[in-house]
Amino acid sequence: MTKLCGLRERKKQQTRSALVDAALALFEAKGFEAATVEEIAAAADVSPRTFFRYFTAKEGVLLAVHDEEFARLLDAVDTAPTLAEAVIATIDGDHERFRRVQELLARAPALRATFLERTVEQEHQLVDKLLPADPTPQQVLRTRLLVAATYAALRVAIESWLTTPDSHCAEHVTEALALLDQGLAVTR
Amino acid sequence: MTKLCGLRERKKQQTRSALVDAALALFEAKGFEAATVEEIAAAADVSPRTFFRYFTAKEGVLLAVHDEEFARLLDAVDTAPTLAEAVIATIDGDHERFRRVQELLARAPALRATFLERTVEQEHQLVDKLLPADPTPQQVLRTRLLVAATYAALRVAIESWLTTPDSHCAEHVTEALALLDQGLAVTR
DNA sequence: CTCAAAAGTGGCACAGCCTGCCACTTGGCG
DNA sequence: CGCCAAGTGGCAGGCTGTGCCACTTTTGAG
Structure with missing residues (x-):
């Protein structure tokens, strides 16, 4: 996988995983369309802007x-x-x-x-x-x-x-x- | 096909066809993403709002x-x-x-x-x-x-x-x- | 240890897609 | 003619996605 040496890298994997979990949960709860990026980001405790730095789109x-x-x-x-x-x-x-x-x-x-x-x-x-x-x-x-x-x-x-x-x-x-x-x- | 009795229906088919032609031409000219609905509508001489009455989305x-x-x-x-x-x-x-x-x-x-x-x-x-x-x-x-x-x-x-x-x-x-x-x- | 470079983040503005709503015009029909 | 329904335009607004810049944190070299 990706190297996980530094603190920086670890944090990145952490928020990435948080975003995936949050998105999965929200999509299941209210449907893909109804769940907004804003909500997903909030659930993962990052800004919407940051979401798009990890993933190019909501999908x-x-x-x-x-x-x-x-x-x-x-x-x-x-x-x-x-x-x-x-x-x-x-x-x-x-x-x-x-x-x-x-x-x-x-x-x-x-x-x-x-x-x-x-x-x-x-x-x-x-x-x-x-x-x-x-x-x-x-x-x-x-x-x-x-x-x-x-x-x-x-x-x-x-x-x-x-x-x-x-x-x-x-x-x-x-x-x-x-x-x-x-x-x-x-x-x- | 669809009945084309009245003037109303004929006009509708006309603008519909105009939208298809305009979209096809614009997509070919500048790419699907680059071409905007606003441009397509303008080329077909209708408002952007009307475009979405004929088609549910740009695609x-x-x-x-x-x-x-x-x-x-x-x-x-x-x-x-x-x-x-x-x-x-x-x-x-x-x-x-x-x-x-x-x-x-x-x-x-x-x-x-x-x-x-x-x-x-x-x-x-x-x-x-x-x-x-x-x-x-x-x-x-x-x-x-x-x-x-x-x-x-x-x-x-x-x-x-x-x-x-x-x-x-x-x-x-x-x-x-x-x-x-x-x-x-x-x-x- | 220090400090400058690099990486990551947040906020803001903005373009584009798409929808709801309302007023207006126009064709169909008694 | 005059009413009704259909079609249209404009506007406001929400959501997605991107560029830009300032700010903070980590890294790594000296």
Whole structure:
């Protein structure tokens, strides 16, 4: 992670974390749109101006969480034999916060929009990582499709998961990926 | 379409179209973020306040175009034998405007975010339309995956299309869908 | 230890998006 | 013609996000 040697750095991580917690709580309490940056900043005991020094936008607080998960996925890709397994391994991280964020996403379209956009960027990074040096156009297309389809399945699986009480996310993801893999008969 | 009997209705369509044209031109000229609603309204010779009576947000101007295309897709689904063919048939509509919008999307992340969100909503509509009455959970999941994966392939295809000079969009889409259909080896 | 540089913070002003409200104009219709 | 509904413009105001500057605190070099 980031180096936490000095006092300065420690304080920074502290307020950053305070902002994330405050935002998460407020978003859950009154909805993403209704919660204002002013309130979040007040709850974290900083000025609104400072909020925007930590995050570029109101959604940034949650995107940060998203990015952490993606970083773990990138690591998992190195050790797991397939992308699908890397995805499943990553999901088995901190259920708690993951579920909270996903439930917020289900209720806030504006938030969902930003996340989807970020996901597209992550797809590109993932494709770059999975692609060998000097790939053929065929390989590029195949890899892009693989990643995009995997993310699509992930999205569908999360949707099922959230609407099925007492179920495990990883199971839904596994099922969706398996179904995807055995063919969808798109053109038939 | 909408009834265009009276003078009132005709005027409305006129200013609406003027707003779309003005917005498209301004977005292309100075970028989505740089172009202000005030400028768009001025170019269409209405007040900024009126702009928001036609569209709920600045992006709304382009979402309207997106929605028209989706309406055509819904129609195509009724006649085409598969979703894939319906998609391809729809794309063969007005290339001109379609390409302009897609090129704007490639340069404006904020715009892309809104579009992606809208696409998710469209996916849901499509799933509802494709699903039989009283579907099994398996059918629901399969259909959701089919639609999500198809849209994912469409997105990848459009990306390839935009970066390949002098190519036809439909060909990229056909290729991507075919590749998707012959299997991605997701879990292998 | 001292002190200057660097980093972080707060306040202020400001542009832009978007909404509610009210007055005004204009088209539809008996 | 005259009424009603629809459409429009202007204004006030809240919220997001950014640039700028002054102030405080931490860091690190001498």
